[in-house]
Amino acid sequence: MSKDDDAMSPSAASSWFRFLPVDLGDTENLERYMPGGFHPTSLGDVYDERYRVVHKLGAGGFSTVWLARDETEQKWVALKIVVVDHSAAIETKYASSQHAALQCGGRAKFPIEYRHFTIDGPNGRHLCLVLPVLGPSASQLSCFLDSRMAPRLARKAAYQAVQALANLHAQGFCHGDVTTSNIAFCLSDIDRYTEHHLSKLFGAPEKAPLETESGEEPGPEAPQYIVRPIDFLASEENIISWDIQLLDFDQAFPASSPPQDMLGTPVEFLAPEVAVGLSASPASDVWALGCSIYRLRSGEGPFSSIDVWTPRDVVSFITRTLGAIPVSWQHILFDHEGQPTRDPSQDTPLVKSTDRRPLRDLVYNIYDKPENGVETGKIRPEHQVWDENDNIPYPACFADMVWKPKVTKIDNVYLHGYDDGTDELLEAMPKIPETEAALLHDLLSKIFVYDPAERITAGEMLSHPWFHVDQADPLPHGH
Template structure:
């Protein structure tokens, strides 16, 4: 890769050596450690007038890093979200609306509201710091392709709770604006009872890797000396993960009466088609994103994602493959070179369709589930494969048996799932499928969500009575 100049300063790009992300897990973009970027955090750092001491890392996103910190004043654990300097001002203004939104809806602890907030000045600028309750893993982490899958009953329960939370927001005249599986998190059971030594006993001490530069020089004050691997809640032999989920991150929420003029910052795969073509978002756009989340929760995959889906134009192409042609009133909409909708004829072109069809019914009825005892024997002889990592084919600890299962720990004819290729397709065919009864119910629900006309979509309130949510009877009664 030929270096270019970093957009924020005069240093060559890329500056930092890319470490093994498989070992490090999901983490922040190192190149954003610079002017107006991330604040460099080290374990043991103390923030907020010496109140919050960093003990571990919880995660990172495009605009922030999130840290497990000990509140020395109230003697409890908090999640400290440190926003990049470039977006701290805008996130602060949005956080005021998000706080108001969550407070309006927070009656049953389904929503997360930040506690105090403060700013800190660092080498890369001024950063907003939000203090949040500590939550467990996201549904995105626990339902992710071959890596992990949520148990069917729990996926229905979590979907119901997320739907109920969204319905409450809409009743208050508010849209969430960023409903994704990354923003639906499982709670933790009495987390404040644990000491720092308990945290290390349960999850191990933080794993770190040095941050190295291509030049061989030290990273400098604008970057940390090392990158911390996020805490893995599934690494413990003792489960502290609750069976209840909470809806978080109201940074893109808005009043129903005042939809944003610009396109939502929601990940492309969750955008409703009307938003993708440049029309305004609404509560029914939230519902579309919720439908995408429900499918991901139950199947481990997103219905409108793929390596080739990187822009609204790409999204519309795959949606057309799934739903058929878009409304005639949208056919004149143009997309620019970056795949964004545009009203300027000189900068855009009509959408070019992709060939092939992928009906939502087929996607639902092909959902794979765990075989009994995680073993499938078809009588075929298959070649062994090279294991990716030491723990790749080990199941989760027994304490998570009612929560999640690991597809790569499924033995199929003496081999394992290991990647996306022709051999894996054959292995998947040997896996049991979702029951026809459940598939029919889930398809019925999603077919009433994945429609072009927002007015013809179910509302979140209407979704709550759908029989797919209530297949487990008493399990869902606990949610009401």
């Protein structure tokens, strides 16, 4: 489970769990296999008498997503099976947001559903959306030391996300959940592959039994095993396109009637005005898009931290970059759970920090891939390798798209998971070109402002020069 999708607070993490964790990397929140939660799906299950589950594509806070074979039309589809508690609301939202997406040009930038139906299971009635199959999310391709996008791909993906959002806003809709997890890469004609060919490309689905803390067998509300999502970067053949789509309209709303409740957006993408309890708007979408753009290019969110779990946390963290919150927000209160409140008896103050993280420093310190290893002349102690796969590069077919920082050696020591010495190692890495850094800093300076009315719009962003630095340089062959 990734923090982008469905992170838990420290208090939740310390509570009693029913299920033991599985050693399959990021998976769904296992504790949501309960009435009102996820549907227990297994490989080979057939839904609506035509969709046979073949592999898992991923999971988020409100759904699991499965690769399925449509036996009626003989094509591949993605089945998004929504948790019971959100199925009715999402079905209502999807109808209007899909109409807006179609008005925006349809399938070019948004995954338009083929159809939908319901599944009655042990945890209740689930909405199931039948969608086009998409590849990895931008979160997977740009994730700290695990994976980084090539700069050109980051800029191209960012521009397409801006186009999608600008089109959606022009139709009077807000997305409400713009994150790198909801930016997914298209696949190149997946329907030309048979099930046998896909198995050869990516291997058989990897499974692990689901076990309970008590040692009892899971009940009917949970599957017998958990499936690792398909790894599109594990193949010797690249079927990932350079085109993206903006996913997940679970939080979408008409700009004219913003929701009264807090958005379900991961807090590190929350615009400060939303975090303090004011209305969401197209401007809050733009803030979240700015956070996504920074992560596309850097591998990290500008306001992501192990200390950021609540709206209060993210506002405190933002002040380290933008300075004090506006005077008009000084009356804002937060309760003991870090949520905005109007009850003075619940007030817990913002944590004030003297540490500063200027936006210019964040941008100019983005590191890029070295041509070879990095030598600084320093002798460093060997680091114990816990997973040898960390230091194996991606197959050569992905060379123009992504790279793996953990393959880099600095003074003959591999980059590794975060510890006290990581910042010093990263300091030795080559940095973003200064000309590009200046443009990116200018763009983000127009996004990361407190006043939503002063924030650049998605439509205005389209002409910003950072997106067009590659204009005179043709794309690599095949893209």
